[in-house]
Each structure stands twice: as C-alpha cells, then as structure tokens.
Amino acid sequence: MSRFLLSSHLQNARHSLRSNRSRTLLTILGIAIGVASITTIMSLGDGASQVVAQQISNLGGNLAIVRPGPSRTNFLTDITVPQGQNYATSTLTDSDVAAISALPHVKEIAPISVINSTITGQHSAPAGTPIVSTTPALSSVDGLQLDVGQFLDSNISQNTAVVGSNLARIIFGTTDALGQTAYIRGYNFTIIGVLKPLNQPINYNNIDFDNAIIIGQDIGRQLSNGSAQIQQINIRSDSAANLTSVVSSINKTLSAQHFGDKDFTVLANSDISQPTSELFYAVVGVTTSIAAISLFVGGIGIMNIMLVSVAERTREIGIRKAIGAHTTDIVWQFLIESLALSLSGGFLGYIAGYGLAFMISTALPFYPSFNWQIAAVSFGLSVLIGTIFGLYPAVRAARKDPIEALRYYS
Amino acid sequence: MTESTNTPVIVLRGLKKHFGVGDAEQYALDGVDLTINKGEFVTIMGPSGSGKTTLLNVLGLLDTSIEGDYQLEGRAVNTLSKRQLARIRSRQIGFVFQSFNLINRLTVIENVALPLTYKGGLSHIKRLKKASEMLATFHLNEREYFLPYQLSGGQTQRVAIARALVNNPSIILADEPTGNLDSRASHIIMEELSDLHQRGNTIIMVTHNPDLTTYASRVITMLDGKIASDTDSLLGQPSVEFKRPLAMVVRPSTDNQAANSQTKPVVTTLSKVDRRKLKVAVRKRQQIAKNRAPARHAEEYHQ
Ligand SMILES: Nc1ncnc2c1ncn2[C@@H]1O[C@H](COP(=O)(O)OP(=O)(O)O)[C@@H](O)[C@H]1O
Ligand SMILES: [Mg+2]
Numbered sequence: 149m150s151r152f153l154l155s156s157h158l159q160n161a162r163h164s165l166r167s168n169r170s171r172t173l174l175t176i177l178g179i180a181i182g183v184a185s186i187t188t189i190m191s192l193g194d195g196a197s198q199v200v201a202q203q204i205s206n207l208g209g210n211l212a213i214v215r216p217g218p219s220r221t222n223f224l225t226d227i228t229v230p231q232g233q234n235y236a237t238s239t240l241t242d243s244d245v246a247a248i249s250a251l252p253h254v255k256e257i258a259p260i261s262v263i264n265s266t267i268t269g270q271h272s273a274p275a276g277t278p279i280v281s282t283t284p285a286l287s288s289v290d291g292l293q294l295d296v297g298q299f300l301d302s303n304i305s306q307n308t309a310v311v312g313s314n315l316a317r318i319i320f321g322t323t324d325a326l327g328q329t330a331y332i333r334g335y336n337f338t339i340i341g342v343l344k345p346l347n348q349p350i351n352y353n354n355i356d357f358d359n360a361i362i363i364g365q366d367i368g369r370q371l372s373n374g375s376a377q378i379q380q381i382n383i384r385s386d387s388a389a390n391l392t393s394v395v396s397s398i399n400k401t402l403s404a405q406h407f408g409d410k411d412f413t414v415l416a417n418s419d420i421s422q423p424t425s426e427l428f429y430a431v432v433g434v435t436t437s438i439a440a441i442s443l444f445v446g447g448i449g450i451m452n453i454m455l456v457s458v459a460e461r462t463r464e465i466g467i468r469k470a471i472g473a474h475t476t477d478i479v480w481q482f483l484i485e486s487l488a489l490s491l492s493g494g495f496l497g498y499i500a501g502y503g504l505a506f507m508i509s510t511a512l513p514f515y516p517s518f519n520w521q522i523a524a525v526s527f528g529l530s531v532l533i534g535t536i537f538g539l540y541p542a543v544r545a546a547r548k549d550p551i552e553a554l555r556y557y558s
Numbered sequence: 559m560t561e562s563t564n565t566p567v568i569v570l571r572g573l574k575k576h577f578g579v580g581d582a583e584q585y586a587l588d589g590v591d592l593t594i595n596k597g598e599f600v601t602i603m604g605p606s607g608s609g610k611t612t613l614l615n616v617l618g619l620l621d622t623s624i625e626g627d628y629q630l631e632g633r634a635v636n637t638l639s640k641r642q643l644a645r646i647r648s649r650q651i652g653f654v655f656q657s658f659n660l661i662n663r664l665t666v667i668e669n670v671a672l673p674l675t676y677k678g679g680l681s682h683i684k685r686l687k688k689a690s691e692m693l694a695t696f697h698l699n700e701r702e703y704f705l706p707y708q709l710s711g712g713q714t715q716r717v718a719i720a721r722a723l724v725n726n727p728s729i730i731l732a733d734e735p736t737g738n739l740d741s742r743a744s745h746i747i748m749e750e751l752s753d754l755h756q757r758g759n760t761i762i763m764v765t766h767n768p769d770l771t772t773y774a775s776r777v778i779t780m781l782d783g784k785i786a787s788d789t790d791s792l793l794g795q796p797s798v799e800f801k802r803p804l805a806m807v808v809r810p811s812t813d814n815q816a817a818n819s820q821t822k823p824v825v826t827t828l829s830k831v832d833r834r835k836l837k838v839a840v841r842k843r844q845q846i847a848k849n850r851a852p853a854r855h856a857e858e859y860h861q
Contacts, residue, residue, distance in 0.1 A: 155682060156675045167663060464661045470620060471721065472648020472676040474641055550620045554655065 157481050161488035164457070172489065175453045178446020179493025179533055180500060182439045183526045187501025189435040190525065191516035192508060193428065199514045200352050200421035207291055209388035210255075212395050212416045213352065214248070214381040214402070216240045238377035239411040245381055247405055251397050253390040257383045258286035260353060261376040263368060267361055268331045269319030277315060278360045279332060281368025281376050289382045292357065297326045297341030299362075306367040309337035312358040313345045330361060333371050337363060349513050352420045353380060391416055443529060446493060447537035454486050454541035458548075465545055466553025478546035486538025487531065494530025498523065566629075567729060567760050568594040568617060573626035575612055575783075586612040588783035589626075594762065596728070599755040601771045602764045604780035610764040611733055613780070617762060618651050618731045619643045631728075648676045652722025654732040659718035660706040667693065667702040670721045677725055692720045696750065712743030719750055730754060732763040736770065748773045 165172045204211055216238040240259070249257045261281040267273035286292065287299040299310055309330055316325040316339070323342055330337045349356045368376050385394040395416045402412050458465075465478060473481075505516035575587040586609045594600055602610050615621040616628065619635065622643065628635040630646065638646070647653075652673075660669045670689035674680050680688070693699050696716045706714060715735050722730055732751065736744035744767065752773045755761050763774070771777045779787040 150678045152678060152681060152685075153675060159682070164663060463658055464663075467653075467655075467659070467661060468672070468676075469644075470618065470647065470653045471673045472644055472725075474644035474676070477644075477676060551615050554615075554620070 153477065153480070154484075157484040158488070160481060161485040164485060165488055165492070171453065172492075175449045176446070176489055176493030176496060178442050178444075178449050179490050179530060180446075180497035182442035182446055182533075183494045183497025183529060184501035184504060185435045185439045185442070186529065187498050187522055187526055188505045188508070188516075189432055190522045191502060191505045191518070192512070193432065194517040194519060194522070195505075195509065195512075195514045196350050196428070197421045198517050199348075199350050201418055203348060203351055204417060204420055207384075209417060210385045210391050211289075211420065212383045212385065212391060212398065212414060213420055214240065214244070214383070214398060215413045215415070216377075216379070216411065217413060218410050238379060239406065239409075240378040240381060241405075242378075244402055244405055244412075245378070247401050248381065248383060248398055251394065251401060253386050253394050253397075255384045255386045256285045256289045257381060258283050258289040259365065259378045260286070260355070260380045260382065261365070261368060261372075261378050262355065263372045263376050265333050265371070267315075267319065269325075269328060270321060271319050273315060273319050273361075274359075278355050279368070280355055280357075280360050280362045281365050281372075282362060283365050286362070286382070289384050290353065292346075293344040295342045295344045296324060297339070299341055300364055302364075304340075305338075306364045307335065307337055308340045308364075310341040310343060310362040311339055312343050312356070312360050314358040315361060316342050318359075332361075332363075335367065335371050337361075347513065353382070443533055446490070447533045450486050450489050450534065451537040451541060453489070454482060454538055455544070457485070458482060458541050458545040461545075462548060462553050462556040465548050466550050466556065469548075469550035470554065475546045478548075479542045482542035482545045483535070483538050486541065487534035490530045490534030490538070491527075494526050498526040501526075565596040566593050567596045567631050568592065568762075569627070569629040571627040573616065573624060573628060575609075575616060575621065575624050585783050587616065587624075590783070590785055592778070592785060592788075594760065596760055597755070597758050599752065599761045599773065599775045600763070600778060601774040601776070602762065602778045602780060603766070603768070603771065604786065608780040609783040610780055612783075614731050614733050614762065614764060617729075618653055619647050644676075648673060649725055650727050650729060652719075652725070652727040652730045654715065654718045654722050654730065654735045656734040656737040660714060660721075662706050665703050665705060666698065666709070666717050669706070669717060670724055673721060673725045689720075689724060692724045693717070696720045710743070711739050712746055715739065715743075715747050716750060719747070719754075723754070728760055730759055730761045730763075732761065734764050734766065736765065736767060741769075744770065 242259075245257060245259045248254060259282060263279040263281055264276065265279055266275075267277055267279065280286075282300070284300040284302055287294075292299065294310070295313060297310070300308065311319075311325060311330070313323050316323050319330065320328045320339075325339045325342055328339045330339060343357055346357050349358075351357075363371075383394065383398070385391045395414050398414050402414070403410070406412065468478065468481075502516060502518075509515050570590050570592040573587055573590040573592075574585055576583055576585045578584055588609075590609075590613065602613065604610055612621065616624055619630070619638075622635065624636075631650070635643075660666070661672070664672070667686055667689050670692055671685040674685040674688060690699060690702060693702055696719065698713065698716060698720065701709060701713060701717075706717075709717065718735070719730075719732075722732075730751070735751075736747050739747065748770050751761055751763065755773075755775070761774075763770075765771070777787075777789045778785055
C-alpha cells in the first residue's frame with residue numbers, strides 16, 4: 149500500500165468516525181475501559197515498585213533477599229499465586245540461614261518471620277499488627293534507625309522488644325515508650341527501643357515497620373509453638389561488586405540444601421522491587437479480568453459497528469471497485485477504520501487510566517509512574533483488538549462482488 | 559469530429575454470461591460478437607433485461623466469470639490477474655452509472671479525486687488540484703465542496719463524468735447516465751459526452767432514449783442477450799445505400815420513466831438518416847452545444 153493510499157485511508161477513517169460521533173463514542177467505550185484499567189494498575193504498580201527501588205538503592209546496592217517458593221516466570225502465575233508470607237509452609241529453614249551466613253562475601257544476614265497474635269500495651273494493638281521475629285542483624289541489614297533506646301541484642305534478655313513509632317503511640321499513647329511492657333500470648337516484653345518513623349508502608353519486606361513490633365527469633369518461635377515460618381531472608385554482601393557472586397553462591401548452596409528443588413527465589417537489587425503483596429495481586433487479578441472482559445466486549449462492539457458500516461456502504465464498495473480499487477485496498481480501508489476506532493478507544497482509556505491512577509494515588513504513599521511500557525501495552529492492545537475484530541468485516545467488505553454491490557441501491 | 563480509427567479496442571467473440579445454475583440457469587449474454595474501434599461513440603439500446611448492464615460490466619472488467627473471448631486493447635482478459643484488472647479499471651476505464659454514482663459521505667471534489675487515489679503516485683494536494691481542474695472543465699468548480707445530496711441530478715451526473723475522466727481513461731462506459739434526468743439535463747450530459755468523443759475517447763453508453771442515439775456514431779440494439787441490430791454492420795458496407803428504414807424496436811422499459819409513459823412498443827426509424835446525415839446531425843448538435851455552453855451553465859447555477 150502506497151504512502152498516499154495510507155493517508156487517504158486515514159483521512160477516510162477520521163471522516164467516517166466523525167460523521168457518527170455518538171456511535172463512535174459508544175463503540176470505543178469498551179476498549180477505553182479495558183485500557184484504562186490496565187493503565188491504572190500498571191502505573192500504580194510501577195509507582196509502588198519505584199518506591200521500593202528507591203529504598204533499595206538507598207541501602208547501597210548490596211542487598212539480596214531469599215523468599216520461599218519458586219520464582220515467577222510468567223504474568224499469569226504472577227497474579228494467581230501470591231508469594232512470600234502467604235505460603236502456608238515456608239520452604240526456608242534455619243539451616244538455610246546458617247549455610248548462607250557461612251558463604252564468602254556475606255556480611256550480614258537477617259531472617260524474618262511474621263507472627264500474628266494480639267498485642268496489648270496500655271491499649272490493644274489493631275488486629276493484624278505484625279509481630280516480626282528476627283535477629284539483631286536486621287537493624288543494619290535494613291538500615292533501621294532508632295528514635296530512642298536500642299535494637300535487639302543477643303546479649304540481653306529475650307523478653308525485650310522494639311516497636312514502630314506509630315504502634316508505640318497506639319498502644320502506649322507516646323513514642324517515648326522505653327521501659328513499657330507489651331503482652332503477647334502471656335509473654336511480657338520490655339520495650340527497649342522505638343524506631344524512627346519510616347513512612348514506608350510499601351517496602352520489600354512487606355512489613356510496615358512503623359506499625360510493627362520486633363522481637364527475637366528464639367522467643368518468637370517459643371511463642372508461636374514453633375510454627376513461625378521464615379518468610380524472607382535479607383542478606384548484605386560485603387560490597388556491591390560482590391553481590392552477583394553472592395547471589396549465585398546462595399543459589400548453589402540452597403539447591404544443595406534442598407536436594408535440587410528450586411523451591412526458593414533469590415532476588416538482588418531491582419528484582420526485589422517487584423510488588424509482592426497479596427492485596428496487590430488480588431487487585432491486579434480483578435483489574436485484569438475487568439480489562440479482558442471490556443476489551444473483548446469492546447472488540448465485539450467494533451466488529452458489530454464495522455459490519456453495519458460495511459453493509460451501509462455496499463454501494464460505495466461497488467463504486468470504489470469500479471473506479472480501480474483492488475481487494476486489498478478495500479481491506480485496508482476498513483481495517484484502518486477499525487484500527488482508528490480501537491486506537492482512539494485506547495488513547496481515551498490511557499488518559500482516563502492515568503486520571504484514575506492519580507485520583508487513587510491521593511490515598512496512597514506514592515504516585516503512579518509514567519513509562520513507555522504502559523503506553524506500549526495500551527497501544528499494542530488497541531492495535532491487537534482493532535486488527536482481530538476489524539479483519540473479518542474488512543475481508544467481508546473486500547469480498548463483495550462489485551456487480552452485486554452496484555446493483556445495491558442504498 | 560474525430561474519425562473513429564480502425565484500431566479495435568474491444569473485441570468480443572462468442573461472449574456468454576450466465577447467472578444461476580441448473581434449472582435457474584439463464585444466459586444474460588448469449589453469444590455476443592462485437593468489435594469496437596478506438597474513438598467510437600456506441601449507444602446500446604434494448605428492452606429491460608436484455609443484458610445491456612451485464613455487457614457493460616463485462617466490458618468494464620467488473621465481471622470476469624464469462625465464457626468466450628474478450629480482448630481489451632489486444633490483451634485477452636481471462637489471462638489477467640485481479641490486480642491487473644483493478645489497474646486497468648483504474649487507468650483505462652471510466653464508469654458512469656444511472657444513479658447513486660457518488661459516495662455520499664465525500665464532497666464533490668473528493669469523489670472526483672478518488673480514482674487518482676487508487677492510481678497512486680499523487681499527493682492529496684495534487685489529487686485535489688487535478689480534480690479541481692477536471693471539475694472546472696465541467697463548470698462545477700463552485701460546487702467542489704458540496705456534498706452529493708446538495709446537487710441536482712444533472713450536476714451529479716456531470717460530477718460522475720468528471721470522476722470517470724480524471725485518470726484520462728481511453729474508454730468511458732456509461733449505463734443509462736441520463737435515465738433519471740429530464741430531457742434538458744439529458745442533453746447537457748450528452749453534449750459533454752460528445753465533447754469527449756470529439757477528443758478521441760471511446761464511449762459506450764446504454765440508453766433507453768432513442769433521441770439520444772443521434773449523438774452516437776453507432777447504435778447497437780440488444781435483445782435476449784444477443785445483438786439484434788448494429789448500425790455498423792450496415793453502415794460499414796459503403797456500397798449499401800440507406801434507403802431502407804432501419805427499424806429499432808424499443809419495448810417499454812420498466813426502469814425508465816420516459817419509456818413508462820408509453821404502453822405500446824415504439825418503433826423509431828433511422829430511415830432518412832444515412833451515415834452522412836447522421837454525421838451532420840451530430841456536428842450540428844456539437845456546434846449548438848459549444849455556443850450554448852456558457853449560458854447553459856450560468857442558467858444551471860440558478861436552479
Ligand atoms: N446478479 C444477477 N443474478 C441473476 N440474474 C441477473 C443478475 N444480473 C442480471 N441478471 C439477469 O440477467 C439479465 C440481464 O440483466 P441486465 O444486464 O441487468 O439487463 P438490462 O441492463 O439490459 O436491463 C436479466 O434477465 C437479469 O435478470
Ligand atoms: Mg440495466
């Protein structure tokens with residue numbers, strides 16, 4: 149198809165879509181909704197990743213983490229199988245932790261378990277407040293800073309705890325909670341430190357430390373009757389340059405420990421920032437279904453309108469053929485028209501999706517992100533839908549017998 | 559007037575075209591032998607259903623499922639690919655239909671520029687420029703940005719002729735171009751066509767109006783898918799003097815308003831019109847057309 153013919157088809161498409169504004173608008177609604185939901189979720193998801201990526205890069209580029217369960221390789225399992233803390237039984241064990249800490253270039257290591265139980269100080273903590281059971285190394289591995297007091301220490305009593313600043317305010321009424329006592333399952337914990345506010349509800353630990361209480365690993369295991377599972381192991385290499393070799397030796401060691409089962413995932417730096425929370429994947433799942441349904445319905449709408457349009461223009465097709473249009477010219481004419489429909493739907497959806505994302509982000513600690521991938525996905529989906537659902541009407545138009553078409557008096 | 563040369567542009571031998579299968583099979587064209595030379599102005603007459611439109615569709619390469627031989631400018635049509643056929647339709651053939659000639663959504667100028675689009679190689683601006691020039695020769699330049707529904711029937715057909723001509727085709731095929739027009743508008747269209755004829759185009763026109771055959775250099779009558787009479791076969795022989803009346807049977811046609819008013823078959827004769835007289839008549843009409851042209855168009859704008 150020549151350049152001139154293309155521009156003529158484009159002009160024709162614009163013309164015919166404009167002449168039927170309300171019909172056009174209704175037709176592209178499905179595509180617009182589909183693309184909007186995808187744009188919203190991708191821009192917010194990526195915004196969240198960027199927040200985490202920023203946190204990780206602030207840590208100095210030498211962080212690796214190990215999570216239970218195999219790594220995700222495709223999007224579908226991504227959104228249907230949550231990872232990390234959601235595993236009923238973690239595949240990570242204390243001996244894994246020991247094996248990793250013995251590896252060269254491993255500077256620090258902190259396993260994290262999360263226990264759910266009621267916490268009471270002067271007041272009760274909200275349900276679902278995480279009890280983080282870990283080792284003293286966590287403070288330096290994650291760069292946690294204390295507002296007052298000190299972090300966990302293996303040389304002092306295990307009945308001690310560090311609280312997040314917000315939780316301190318909730319259960320003790322003050323952030324100056326040193327010496328207060330928290331009760332968990334009949335155990336008493338003396339507060340020896342309060343964390344500086346982090347304001348990082350989204351992070352690679354999936355724990356909001358501002359609203360968490362941190363206790364030692366041994367007492368954590370006691371108080372959960374041994375059911376506390378290691379949901380993540382955070383590791384720092386001795387330098388950023390050695391991180392890659394540390395990751396590969398962790399992979400080797402754990403493979404050996406697990407008899408070859410790849411039931412763990414080692415992530416380094418930017419890979420860590422992929423969102424992992426169950427809520428996020430639930431939202432992605434719902435959004436993807438909405439998007440898929442809207443795109444399909446939108447595609448059917450386009451096909452329907454294009455079939456109507458082909459029928460309406462039977463005589464026109466006859467005339468065009470009589471004055472020299474080839475079959476492929478007619479196919480392109482109608483295909484470009486359906487592409488124009490789906491692309492305007494996609495464009496509208498892209499804009500609306502960002503609008504929605506910004507509205508939602510007012511309730512979130514981060515902004516939706518702009519990147520070419522989201523634009524490419526929106527564009528690609530629109531082209532795909534326009535082509536798939538526009539091809540049949542276009543071919544039908546082109547197949548019309550010119551004689552029959554010319555006998556058709558509209 | 560340009561003489562028709564002896565270069566055949568269209569040669570049909572034993573041409574047949576059937577619709578339907580089995581019991582429903584019916585020959586719309588049933589053995590047509592016809593040679594049309596370059597520069598001829600042929601009118602085809604005949605009752606409704608006699609195969610005139612079918613013949614034009616075959617000649618215009620819209621219908622290629624035919625039996626028999628069709629040679630267009632020396633090339634056998636059945637050897638051409640679909641793309642080649644489309645190319646020939648685009649460059650060598652101009653179509654004018656009875657009605658609904660124009661694409662309603664497009665302006666007059668876009669309609670005229672359309673064949674240039676399919677021919678390729680010209681930018682949009684250049685296409686419009688060429689279309690505009692073409693419209694100017696039909697005194698329609700003030701109607702360029704009108705939509706088809708804003709035109710009178712006569713104007714619509716002149717736009718259709720402008721469109722048929724924009725690619726400089728050598729053959730114009732017109733299927734009852736005046737079928738929906740009153741006699742005055744019909745004559746305007748006929749004058750345009752005979753103008754084209756003068757400039758050397760080959761014109762093949764179907765009509766129900768016997769008056770219009772005087773514009774033509776040759777009149778063919780069809781009946782039941784066959785050629786019933788052809789002035790050329792008689793006029794072609796120089797020794798034959800036209801003393802005998804050449805009868806042309808024109809049955810009342812269902813798709814022609816003018817003919818509908820008549821209930822009985824009409825017999826028109828070309829009796830006293832011999833070849834020379836026919837030529838003189840045509841020339842006279844052309845002279846009249848030329849003299850009348852500016853006034854005619856001025857009149858039309860006020861319609
Ligand atoms: N597409 C078609 N299908 C079936 N029969 C057709 C078709 N087109 C034309 N015919 C038949 O062929 C014959 C000739 O038709 P046509 O060429 O349109 O006649 P005319 O133009 O002389 O009035 C008629 O009997 C008509 O019914
Ligand atoms: Mg007809």
